[in-house]
Amino acid sequence: MEIxxxxxxxxxxxxxxxxxxxxxxxxxxxxxxxxxxxxxxRQIRTAVxxxxxxxxxxxxxxxxxxxxxxxxxxxxxxxxxxxRANGITENFPWGGDIR
Amino acid sequence: xxxxxxxxxxxxxxxxxxxxxxxxxxxGISKDGNLEFSVGLYxxxxxxxxxxxxxxxxxxxxxxxxxxxxxxxxGQIVSYLVDWQFRRGYSDLFLYTKTSxxxxxxxxxxxxVARGGDKVVFLENRKNGFARYLARLQAETEASGLKGSxxxxxxxxxxxxxxxxxxLLETAAADCDILHLFMxxxxxxxxxxxxxxxxxxAGSAHLGNIVYHYTDSYLISSATFPSYFLKDSxxxxxxxxxxxxxxxxxxxxxxxxxxxxxxxxxxxxVTNIYNEVMAERLSAAExxxxxxxxxxxxxxxxxxxxxxxxxxxxxxxxxxGLVPETTYSYFASDESRPVREKIQxxxxxxxx
Numbered sequence: 411m412e413i414x415x416x417x418x419x420x421x422x423x424x425x426x427x428x429x430x431x432x433x434x435x436x437x438x439x440x441x442x443x444x445x446x447x448x449x450x451x452r453q454i455r456t457a458v459x460x461x462x463x464x465x466x467x468x469x470x471x472x473x474x475x476x477x478x479x480x481x482x483x484x485x486x487x488x489x490x491x492x493x494r495a496n497g498i499t500e501n502f503p504w505g506g507d508i509r
Numbered sequence: 510x511x512x513x514x515x516x517x518x519x520x521x522x523x524x525x526x527x528x529x530x531x532x533x534x535x536x537g538i539s540k541d542g543n544l545e546f547s548v549g550l551y552x553x554x555x556x557x558x559x560x561x562x563x564x565x566x567x568x569x570x571x572x573x574x575x576x577x578x579x580x581x582x583x584g585q586i587v588s589y590l591v592d593w594q595f596r597r598g599y600s601d602l603f604l605y606t607k608t609s610x611x612x613x614x615x616x617x618x619x620x621x622v623a624r625g626g627d628k629v630v631f632l633e634n635r636k637n638g639f640a641r642y643l644a645r646l647q648a649e650t651e652a653s654g655l656k657g658s659x660x661x662x663x664x665x666x667x668x669x670x671x672x673x674x675x676x677l678l679e680t681a682a683a684d685c686d687i688l689h690l691f692m693x694x695x696x697x698x699x700x701x702x703x704x705x706x707x708x709x710x711a712g713s714a715h716l717g718n719i720v721y722h723y724t725d726s727y728l729i730s731s732a733t734f735p736s737y738f739l740k741d742s743x744x745x746x747x748x749x750x751x752x753x754x755x756x757x758x759x760x761x762x763x764x765x766x767x768x769x770x771x772x773x774x775x776x777x778x779v780t781n782i783y784n785e786v787m788a789e790r791l792s793a794a795e796x797x798x799x800x801x802x803x804x805x806x807x808x809x810x811x812x813x814x815x816x817x818x819x820x821x822x823x824x825x826x827x828x829x830g831l832v833p834e835t836t837y838s839y840f841a842s843d844e845s846r847p848v849r850e851k852i853q854x855x856x857x858x859x860x861x
């Protein structure tokens with residue numbers, strides 16, 4: 411999927427993450443802010459990049475402000491932000507790209 | 510965990526607005542005159558426990574009741590407002606807060622840009638946003654190929670470009686080796702930025718030592734200086750002018766600017782206060798402020814307000830005497846019709 415416009419998903423509440431996606435140039439430019447960056451930075455990064463890869467996003471600026479979200483939460487927030495960036499807010503491919 | 514719910518605070522809802530003002534006051538914040546959207550977080554007894562507001566691309570007037578600290582309420586407020594801003598298309602966001610509370614926001618994805626005095630901190634939601642802006646200014650300077658030791662700067666809105674602007678640029682350009690010209694690039698003025706830029710460039714093309722820059726959100730913008738565009742009280746203008754000057758100082762230091770040129774301000778109250786604040790603060794940073802007397806036409810100083818008035822009245826003869834040929838031919842052309850119509854329909858064309 412392409413990132414057509416800037417979009418955001420998630421909140422800054424505890425155990426959640428706020429994910430922002432914006433149109434990018436050629437690759438994924440990922441910036442992560444987290445209170446547990448030392449413990450889980452790499453894991454957050456992997457979870458976000460894997461999700462983007464599954465959705466076929468190859469060029470985007472992605473910002474994650476993490477508040478201790480679990481991987482499943484992170485994935486859900488990334489998926490939601492990417493779909494919002496495409497103006498898709500219903501009829502999601504459950505079990506397909508989103509699983 | 511107790512239940513909180515969000516509710517928009519509408520300007521017409523006097524009771525809610527009063528509650529919001531009380532909460533802000535208790536936290537040492539005065540409510541801004543210009544807000545586009547305010548939200549409150551209420552507890553189960555309908556008491557306001559946290560609030561935040563938005564104006565243009567900024568979040569401001571943020572406060573949490575002191576009895577409800579440590580519950581992550583500010584995170585909820587900021588989330589709500591950021592989401593609202595994104596939905597209406599703003600993604601580069603700025604935030605104001607008191608110095609003492611700045612650290613709360615650095616945990617919410619905001620990064621410090623500058624401090625205006627010892628009271629206000631200005632943050633943005635981009636890591637290195639300001640650093641990138643500075644890098645771009647340097648790249649633009651290198652690309653110009655200009656060299657020299659005496660480096661000056663001018664910031665202008667040029668709404669639109671007059672003989673006065675041209676005179677200021679000529680005076681400044683003659684006085685230094687490199688002149689950095691910052692054009693207010695935010696579209697908050699009657700003349701759209703694309704036109705303002707075109708007229709500034711056309712009217713200064715004969716000067717060979719100018720480097721042109723955009724101000725983005727970092728100088729005289731709705732983020733740093735909303736009261737430049739919308740009327741507000743003198744205290745508010747002063748604190749915003751101080752912040753704007755602080756940002757200018759950082760830019761000046763990066764580019765090696767040692768002198769800033771401004772036109773003398775006999776008409777506009779806000780620009781006058783701005784010049785006063787700059788004079789005080791720039792000297793502390795060892796940047797000289799040169800106030801150039803206004804160019805006069807028939808014994809009266811030229812101002813862009815007069816020019817807009819002439820366009821408003823459709824008086825091309827008056828206009829001709831106030832602007833360079835390049836600006837005149839634009840406003841006399843068919844191409845400028847939409848801009849002229851916009852000025853003619855405006856109720857207030859004089860800068861306060």
